[in-house]
Amino acid sequence: MKALVLSGGSGLRLRPFSHSMPKQLLPIANKPVIDHVLENIRDIGITDIGVVVGGQAPEIITALGDGSRWGTRLTYLHQKKPLGLAHCLLQAREFLGDDDFVVYLGDNMLLDGISDLASDFSADRPAAHVVLHKVSDPTTFGVAELGPDGEVSRLVEKPSYPRSNLALIGVYFFTPAIHEAVRAIGPSPRGELEITDAVQWLLDRGIRVTATEYTGYWKDVGRVEDVLECNRRVLDGLSPAVAGEVDDMSVIRGPVVIEPGARITRSVIEGPVIVGASAVLTDSHVGPHVSIGRGCILRDARLDGSMALDGAVITGVRGLHHSLIGRSARVGPSGGVTQQHRLVVGDHCQVEVAV
Missing domain, CATH: 2.160.10.10 (Hexapeptide repeat proteins)
Known part of the structure; x- marks a missing residue:
């Protein structure tokens, strides 16, 4: 199994800090967010990790090096423009090969780790396994609707009238089946290849997608308030x-x-x-x-x-x-x-x- 860490976003909500440093390098309790991410990935036994980088690639590469201090091997994959999470999978196709893999957004903090999530995926190996968290305002997230058996029945990106409060957070598990879906979808109205559209493509074809609700502490450190709150929790x-x-x-x-x-x-x-x-x-x-x-x-x-x-x-x-x-x-x-x-x-x- 491999991992793909997405670190190419521009961090508009974290300006002025993101003008001079990638948001993934903001320190939480004096340790960059992406360090916490790599530790969680290492702790589930993955050592082969691709890191998608964008305009601030030199800072991230300098900070992480070859990954040896986590006992991992890092491969840097350059994305020229932020064209969506599914586009990152296209960029990483050669690196990922035919392995199962986890996609992990490099600005997300999951303080209880991802070991249970990885076990849920490995238990019956669906084509895709998404991680959900209850949120107060689902209109700003991709949202999952679940069927009576708990499997995913539908995904909606930033719904105006959400039928669920279970938001997709920054961790996804996939088999190679996702690659066909990524190739098949087109850009969304905002001009990006959405990971939610790729997973929905699988669902539309009757391909099984499962989910785990993450009940531990999760935070996307996209705003100053989120950074400070997360820092308090880690401390x-x-x-x-x-x-x-x-x-x-x-x-x-x-x-x-x-x-x-x-x-x-x-x-x-x-x-x-x-x-x-x-x-x-x-x-x-x-x-x-x-x-x-x-x-x-x-x-x-x-x-x-x-x-x-x-x-x-x-x-x-x-x-x-x-x-x-x-x-x-x-x-x-x-x-x-x-x-x-x-x-x-x-x-x-x-x-x-x-x-």
């Missing part, structure tokens, strides 16, 4: 580990990870919090639910429910709440009254706020 599972330096005047409470080379001076850290390698925190109060990236500098700062990406500098700001601070961004005071702030700051920006 809730943190196991404490202090490898950096913490002086006698600092206080550490709850599950806190301090990576090697980080220095904590006269500060309070309230877990769950992760502090990246070589970060420096001085006279600051951090947490709960905060991730601090590698090489960050915090002086006289207070923040909670937030993320500071690698190299960010935050000084003299004591009210950051549910904020996402980009790589090498600088946040500092400009004068005025003390108040809370919520910031969404892109990479390499400089922001001054009232203190």
Whole structure:
């Protein structure tokens, strides 16, 4: 069995961050989203993985390398234009060969892994096995309708009047039967080859499609709010580990990870919090639910429910709440009254706020 990880999307909803980094590389608890994806795939025993990349291919290839650190082999497949998920299968046809395979969107977090899903597919090996999750607004998703036996009877992409609240999420299992379907369908009204149309093509011909409802935590990290929420959920599972330096005047409470080379001076850290390698925190109060990236500098700062990406500098700001601070961004005071702030700051920006 092989895997196909889709990482070619442009991430329009995550601007300004996606201007300078692929959304798949946004760190959740200081680990890129796509790292979590590759770990889930490795954990079901797959070692041969194709990665579909687009305009930001160099950043993804640099970050992932050859895949050896996961015990896998990565093959990069270039998609010139984002022409739909089914188009990715066309691009990957030679790589996939005649093997069964899993398609996994590189910006989706499934915290409970995909082992049970893979077992459900392997148990009777239908032509396609889709993964579903109950959502509050099905009109923004592909939606599955199930028959009385629980098998898929119909798929509808972003229905105006959904007959089900079971949305397709970013994991699909296929046998080689899907390749004929992908070749047979045409572009949707938005000009893309839709994976839902390919699976519906199978259904229209009486070919069996099954489904599993995923009841664990799932999030498509397509918006800033989703990134922050997912970060909080991952941090809730943190196991404490202090490898950096913490002086006698600092206080550490709850599950806190301090990576090697980080220095904590006269500060309070309230877990769950992760502090990246070589970060420096001085006279600051951090947490709960905060991730601090590698090489960050915090002086006289207070923040909670937030993320500071690698190299960010935050000084003299004591009210950051549910904020996402980009790589090498600088946040500092400009004068005025003390108040809370919520910031969404892109990479390499400089922001001054009232203190």
